[in-house]
Structures are given as structure tokens and as C-alpha cells.
Amino acid sequence: MINPVSSIIRASTREPNEKLNILTFPTHERYESMLAKTGHSFYSYRAEGIKDWNETYAKLPDNYHLLNPELGNEQIPSHVDFDLVLSQNKFGQFQKALELSKLMHLPLVSLEHTLPVPQWDGDILDQVRNMRGDLNLFISGHSIGEWGWEEQDDTQVINHGIDTDLFCSHDGERGDEILSVVNDWINRDWCCGFSIWQNVIQGLPYKVLGDTPGLSEPAASTADLVSAYQNSSIFLNTSTVSPVPTVLMEAMACGCAVVSTENCMIPEVIKHGVNGFMTNDPNVMKQHLVDLLNDKGMAKEIGDNARQTILDRYSTKQFVDRWQEVLYSAANITFKG
Numbered sequence: 001m002i003n004p005v006s007s008i009i010r011a012s013t014r015e016p017n018e019k020l021n022i023l024t025f026p027t028h029e030r031y032e033s034m035l036a037k038t039g040h041s042f043y044s045y046r047a048e049g050i051k052d053w054n055e056t057y058a059k060l061p062d063n064y065h066l067l068n069p070e071l072g073n074e075q076i077p078s079h080v081d082f083d084l085v086l087s088q089n090k091f092g093q094f095q096k097a098l099e100l101s102k103l104m105h106l107p108l109v110s111l112e113h114t115l116p117v118p119q120w121d122g123d124i125l126d127q128v129r130n131m132r133g134d135l136n137l138f139i140s141g142h143s144i145g146e147w148g149w150e151e152q153d154d155t156q157v158i159n160h161g162i163d164t165d166l167f168c169s170h171d172g173e174r175g176d177e178i179l180s181v182v183n184d185w186i187n188r189d190w191c192c193g194f195s196i197w198q199n200v201i202q203g204l205p206y207k208v209l210g211d212t213p214g215l216s217e218p219a220a221s222t223a224d225l226v227s228a229y230q231n232s233s234i235f236l237n238t239s240t241v242s243p244v245p246t247v248l249m250e251a252m253a254c255g256c257a258v259v260s261t262e263n264c265m266i267p268e269v270i271k272h273g274v275n276g277f278m279t280n281d282p283n284v285m286k287q288h289l290v291d292l293l294n295d296k297g298m299a300k301e302i303g304d305n306a307r308q309t310i311l312d313r314y315s316t317k318q319f320v321d322r323w324q325e326v327l328y329s330a331a332n333i334t335f336k337g
Contacts, residue, residue, distance in 0.1 A: 006081045006082075007081065007082060007083075007104050007105045007106050009081070010081035010082070010083065011083070011331075011332075011334075014083065014331070016328075017328075019039055019040050019041060020040040020041070020083040020084065020327055020328070020331055021040070021041050021043065021080050021081060021082045021083050022040055022041065022042050022043070022082070022083060022084055022085075022086050022327070023043050023045060023076065023082050023084070023085045023086070023100060023104075023106070024042050024043070024044055024045070024085070024086040024087075024088065025044060025045050025046075025050050025086075025087065025088060025093045025096075025097070026044045026046065026050065026051055026052055026053040026066070027051065027088035027089060027093070027113070028088070028113060028246070029053060029054060029055075029057035029058035030057060030058045030163075030222075030246060030250075031113070031160075031246065032058070032061075032064065033058040033059070033061055033064075033163070034161045034162075034163060034316065034319055034320075035323060036061035036063050036064050037061075037163075037316060037319075037320050038320055038323050038324055038327065039063065040063065040327065041063050041065070041080075042061075042063060042064045042065065042086075043065045043067055043076070043077065043080065043082075044064065044065065044066050044067060045067055045075065045076070045096065045100070046066060046067055046068070046069035046075070047069050047072075047096065048069070049092045050092055050093060050096070052066075053066055056218055056219075056220070056221065057218075057222065058222055059222070073100070073103070076100075076104075082104060082106055083106070083331040084101075084106050084107045084108070084109055084327070084330050084331050084333075085097050085100050085101040085104070085106050085107070085108050085109070086109045086111065087108065087109070087110045087111065087133065088111045088112075088113065089111075089112060089113060089114060090110070090112060090128050090131045091114075094110060094131045094133075095131075097110070097133075098131075098133075101133075107133075107134040107135070107330050107331065107333035107334075108133035108134050108135075109133050109134065109135045109136075109137065109326075109327075109330045110131065110132065110133030110135070110136045110137065111137040111138075111158075112136075112137070112138055112139075112143065112147065113139060113243065114242075114243070115143060115146045115147075115241055115242070115243055115264065116128070116129075116146060116147060117241075118190070118241065119190075129147055129148055129149070132154075134154065134330065134333045135154055135156070135326070135329070135330045135333065136149070136154055136155045136156070137155075137156055137157070137158050137326065138155070138156075138157055138158075138243075139157070139158065139159065139160055139243050139244070139265075140157060140159070140243050140244065140264075140265035140268060141157055141265075141268075142243065142264055142265040142268065143157075143243045143264075143265065144157065146264075156326065158319070158322050158323060158326060159313070159314060159318070159319070159322070160244065160246065160249055160314055160319070161314055161315065161316055161318060161319020161320070162246075162249050162250060162253045162310050162314050162315070162316070162319075163316055164253050164307075164310060164311055164315055164316060165316070166222070166226060167226055167229065167250045167253035167254050167310075168226075168230075168253065168254060168307075169230065169253075169254055169255030169303070169304075169307050170230045170255075172230070172231075174230070174231055174232060174233035174299075175231050175232060175233070176205050176233065176293055177205045177206055177207040177232060178201065178204055178205060178206045178207070178232070178234045178235070178236050178289055178293075179206075179207050179208075179209070179228060179229065179232035179234065179235050179236070179251070179256065180197060180206070180207075180208050180209075180210075180235070180236045180237070180238070181208075181209045181210050181219075181225070181228075181235075181247040181251075182194075182208070182210045182212065182239075182247070183210045183211045183212065183218065184210075184211060184212055185197075185208075185210060185212040185215060185216075186212055186214070186215060190240070190241070191239065191240055191241035191242060192238065192239050192240070192242070193238030193239055193240045193261060194238070196238040196240070196261070196282060196285075197236065197238045199282045200236070200238070200282050200285050200286045200289070201236070204286070204289055204290070204293070205293075206236075207228070207232065209225065209228055225250075226254065229250060229251050229253075229254035229255075229256055230254050230255070232251075232256055233256065233257060233292065233296065233299045233300070233303065234256060234257050234258075234259065234289060234292050234293065234299060235247075235248065235251035235252075235256035235257070235258045235259070236258075236259050236260075236285075236289065237251075237258065237259070237260040237261065237266075238260075238261055239260075239261060239263075239264075239266075240261060240263060241263075241264070242264060243264050243265050244264060244265045244266055244268070244269055248260060248266070248269070249269065249310060249314060251306075252269075252275065252276070252303075252306035252307060252309060252310050253306075253307055253310040253311075253314075254307070255300075255303040255304060255306065255307045256303050256306065257276065257277075257292050257298075257299040257300075257302035257303045257306065258270065258275075258276035258277070258302075258306055259276065259277045259278075259279075259285060259288045259289055259292070260276060260277070260278050261278065261279070261280055261285075262278035262279055262280050263280065266278060269309065269313075269314075271309075274302075274305055275302060275305040275306040275308070275309045276302060276306055277302075
């Protein structure tokens with residue numbers, strides 16, 4: 001049974017640096033694996049319409065607990081005094097997170113990984129834009145702008161973080177296949193650019209990983225995915241509506257030379273001609289791929305610069321430190337009901 005009194009007592013007695021108990025939802029396995037590095041305890045609410053954790057993408061961290069969806073709200077452990085509720089998208093999670101935060105008298109943190117869908121009409125867009133938590137987080141300044149919000153006290157940016165110990169480069173030979181990693185690529189052509197890839201990749205060696213029936217299967221494990229990055233000299237990203245694909249940054253961390261579309265927050269990560277190449281012209285994109293295939297020295301230099309970018313700006317430490325700051329700040333927000 002949900003007891004809001006325990007939350008009220010917890011908020012008044014919690015020590016300043018005490019580890020937090022956070023109620024959240026399974027969303028993006030590798031992102032949440034990074035989030036778990038904060039050391040807090042995460043309890044993942046599960047229900048129909050909310051995706052489950054897939055260990056193919058990341059092993060479940062020891063401090064991340066999957067609750068029993070068959071119990072409804074009773075899955076929330078009564079012996080745990082929670083500090084906040086964390087929603088990680090506005091498509092099914094936010095409504096439930098808002099309900100639970102009110103029932104439990106807890107502050108609501110809303111993190112949004114995605115961008116508005118271009119096909120939405122104005123009414124739907126306004127409805128989703130108005131889903132606000134006590135603290136609202138986005139993964140880039142570009143994302144805030146696309147949602148029509150402004151960066152202020154209750155609206156902040158937390159940059160992506162990549163586990164650079166796991167996603168790392170190596171000194172071995174790299175193959176000539178141009179790697180892409182996308183799930184459900186054909187059905188998500190509108191945001192992931194499958195038709196762009198089809199046009200550009202003709203006549204070139206390639207490898208695709210991801211759960212796309214009729215085209216590709218996902219890597220069997222995270223270790224296999226890392227190996228695929230490390231054995232590829234070139235990574236191709238054709239996304240059109242994505243703040244920044246995590247796989248692009250993982251590929252950079254593994255020393256791949258990246259060729260990408262130029263949109264959303266990708267220009268915040270890639271400096272053209274230095275740590276990757278960007279263009280929305282398919283012919284130019286193909287020429288960059290051909291040039292990299294023909295010049296392994298350039299591919300290595302671009303790949304080395306790409307990894308250094310991730311180390312300098314998107315490291316585990318930077319990600320964890322920023323989340324620690326935000327989570328402790330959010331936990332101290334007074335519940336307003």
C-alpha cells in the first residue's frame with residue numbers, strides 16, 4: 001500500500017549525501033546503466049504499454065530493481081522510503097509517473113530523450129508540451145528548443161554519457177565494412193533514414209546490426225556490439241529526427257570514423273572534417289565513405305579524434321557528476337500536489 005507519510009518523513013530526515021531511492025521506468029537500457037553509476041537505488045515500475053528491460057542491450061545493474069507488473073501499484077515496495085519519481089518519456093510513462101508522484105507526495109523529474117513527432121497536429125503537440133514535471137530535463141539545448149521550451153531553473157540539459165571503459169578503441173586491424181546500428185529501421189524510415197542508407201550504401205561494403213526483420217539482427221550481447229564497433233573503421237548514421245543517436249556516440253568512443261546526416265544536435269557532437277563528417281546530401285555522404293575506405297590513415301585520425309571528443313565532453317564522470325547534482329536538487333523540491 002502506498003503511504004505518502006513515509007515520503008514526508010523521509011524528506012525531512014534524509015542526510016545531505018545519503019543515497020536516494022528513485023522510482024522510475026525501464027526505457028533505454030544503456031542509458032539507465034550509466035544512470036545506475038550514480039550509486040542510487042532505482043526501482044523500475046512495469047506495466048502494459050511500458051517497455052521491459054532487455055538484457056541483450058545491457059546487463060541489469062545490481063542497484064536497479066525490476067518490480068512485478070502483475071501487482072499494479074502494489075508492486076511498489078512498502079519498505080522503501082522513496083525520494084522522487086523519474087519519468088523518461090512522455091509516451092505512456094509521464095501520465096503514470098505523475099499519478100504516482102501525487103499518490104506518494106514525491107517530486108516528479110521528467111526526462112525526455114526524444115523530439116516531437118513531425119506528424120503531430122497542433123493540439124497533440126500542445127498537449128504533450130504541457131506535460132511538465134517539477135524538474136524537466138533534456139539531452140541537449142536543441143531538444144529544449146524543439147519542444148518549444150526555454151532553459152530555466154526547472155528546465156535543464158544533461159548531456160549524454162558514454163561508458164568509455166566499455167566502449168573503447170583497440171589497436172587491431174579494422175575491416176572495410178561500413179557499420180550501421182538501428183532497430184526497426186525500415187518501419188522507422190521517417191526518423192532513422194533507411195531510404196537514405198539504401199541510396200548511399202549501394203556498391204559499398206556494409207554491415208548492419210539491429211532488430212529489423214528481413215534486414216538485420218541485434219548484436220547478441222553488449223560485448224559483441226563493442227567488438228563490431230572496434231572491428232569497423234567507419235560508422236554510418238542516417239537519422240533525420242533524433243536528438244543524437246547513442247550508437248553514434250558509442251561508435252565514436254570506439255574509434256570509428258563517423259559519417260552522419262547533419263541535423264538535430266549532431267553538429268554539437270561532430271566537428272566536420274575533424275572528428276567525423278556531416279552532410280544531408282546523399283552524393284556527398286557517399287563520397288565521404290569512399291574517401292575513408294580509400295584512406296585508412298585519414299579514417300584512423302578521424303576515429304582517434306572522435307574518441308577524444310567523447311572522453312573530453314561525454315565521459316562517465318561528467319555524466320554521473322551532473323546527474324548527482326540534479327537528483328539531489330530534485331529530491332529537495334517540496335511536494336506541491
